[in-house]
Amino acid sequence: MSKKGQLSLFIVVAIILVVIIVAFFIINKKNTDNIPAQIVPVYNSLKTCISNEAIKGINEISLNGGYYKSSPYILNDTVIYFNEGKNTMPSKQDIENQLNLYLKDNFMSCNNSLSELKDYKVNVKVFNPDVKISPDVVYVDGNATILVTKGENTYTINKIEGIKINSPLSVVYDSAKSIIEEELADRNSTCMSCIYDIGLKNNITIGLITKERLHIFFIEPNSNQSGEYVFKFGGIK
Numbered sequence: 001m002s003k004k005g006q007l008s009l010f011i012v013v014a015i016i017l018v019v020i021i022v023a024f025f026i027i028n029k030k031n032t033d034n035i036p037a038q039i040v041p042v043y044n045s046l047k048t049c050i051s052n053e054a055i056k057g058i059n060e061i062s063l064n065g066g067y068y069k070s071s072p073y074i075l076n077d078t079v080i081y082f083n084e085g086k087n088t089m090p091s092k093q094d095i096e097n098q099l100n101l102y103l104k105d106n107f108m109s110c111n112n113s114l115s116e117l118k119d120y121k122v123n124v125k126v127f128n129p130d131v132k133i134s135p136d137v138v139y140v141d142g143n144a145t146i147l148v149t150k151g152e153n154t155y156t157i158n159k160i161e162g163i164k165i166n167s168p169l170s171v172v173y174d175s176a177k178s179i180i181e182e183e184l185a186d187r188n189s190t191c192m193s194c195i196y197d198i199g200l201k202n203n204i205t206i207g208l209i210t211k212e213r214l215h216i217f218f219i220e221p222n223s224n225q226s227g228e229y230v231f232k233f234g235g236i237k
Contacts, residue, residue, distance in 0.1 A: 008182065009122075039148045039155045042120050046146070049110035051163050053133070054140050057102035058167055058229075065233040066095040066173070068102040075234065078216050082180050082235035085187055089180055089233075092173060096131045103129040103140070121149040127160070138167045149164075168221040172231045175202045175219055183215070183235055190215065213237050 033126040035043045060067050065079025073080040073088045090098075107127045115120050126145040131138060140163040148155045175198055179203040184193045190208070199206045207218035 017146055034125070034159075035157065036155050038150055038153065039120070039157070041117055042114065042122060042148050043118060043157060043160070045113055046110055046157075046160060048161055049113040050107070050129075050140060050142075050160065051165055053103060053106050053109065054099070054138065054165050055164065055167075057099050057106070058165070059220060061095065061098055061102060062169065062172070062229060062231040065231075066090045066098060068098040068105075068161055075214060075236070076211070076216075078232065078234035080235060081176065081233045082183055084236055085184060087180060087184060089177065089211050092133050092170070095169075095173070096133055099131040099138075100129045103127075103131070103142075119150055123147040123149075133167075133170050133173070136166060136168070138165045138169055139163065140165065165177070168223075168229065169231075171202050172204065172219050172221070175206070176217070176231065177234055179206070179217060182237065183237070187237055 008020055017193050056190040057068065058173060065071060065081065067079055067090070071079040071081065071090075081087070083123060104127065106128070108124065111122065111124065114120065124144075124146050127142055128144070129140055129142040131140055139162040142159070144160055178198045181194060182191050182198075185191075192208075195206050195208070198204075205220045205222055207220075209216045209218075212237050214234055215237060216232065216234040
């Protein structure tokens with residue numbers, strides 16, 4: 001075979017390889033969540049709705065000291081994180097569970113977001129969310145049984161995954177934990193310079209209101225220009 005023929009063959013083989021690789025990635029991307037193409041609009045709509053509900057839940061729970069349902073330690077509408085030397089702060093896993101409860105209770109409101117998808121009938125039977133709090137991000141996945149009918153065909157969504165919400169929840173929680181450690185280290189007074197340093201280190205603003213022995217803390221990220229996010233908790237010195 002001539003050099004010209006060899007070169008032509010090489011080019012053809014290279015083109016075929018490129019086409020195969022591109023096709024592989026396209027197919028893999030479409031099937032990332034194992035969702036049939038026919039119901040992708042429903043799946044994406046559900047993910048958007050869950051993301052929006054999770055943001056609402058994070059804001060509500062943060063204002064209530066990490067709780068959706070009632071905390072066992074509460075005084076003057078403030079969740080108590082320390083009480084006369086005892087640490088009563090919930091764990092991150094506790095807050096994740098509270099967010100799970102919030103999403104489970106409010107997921108049905110997502111049916112309203114599907115009303116614009118006239119070609120589909122959606123029947124939500126089960127949704128069990130699984131929230132994970134990570135630095136700067138809250139992840140939401142969930143096992144589900146959601147039946148989606150289009151025309152004469154019915155499909156089942158068994159899992160919703162890949163929801164990623166930018167959130168200061170983790171850093172705010174860690175900051176609250178540092179504040180409590182300072183408060184418990186000195187039960188007679190509050191180290192204001194220590195609290196200032198915690199805020200400076202984590203790029204947050206920490207407010208404090210005292211009502212006799214009750215100390216109420218408010219934490220806001222410095223990037224919180226809209227003022228929508230506040231983490232509130234208290235303690236008894």
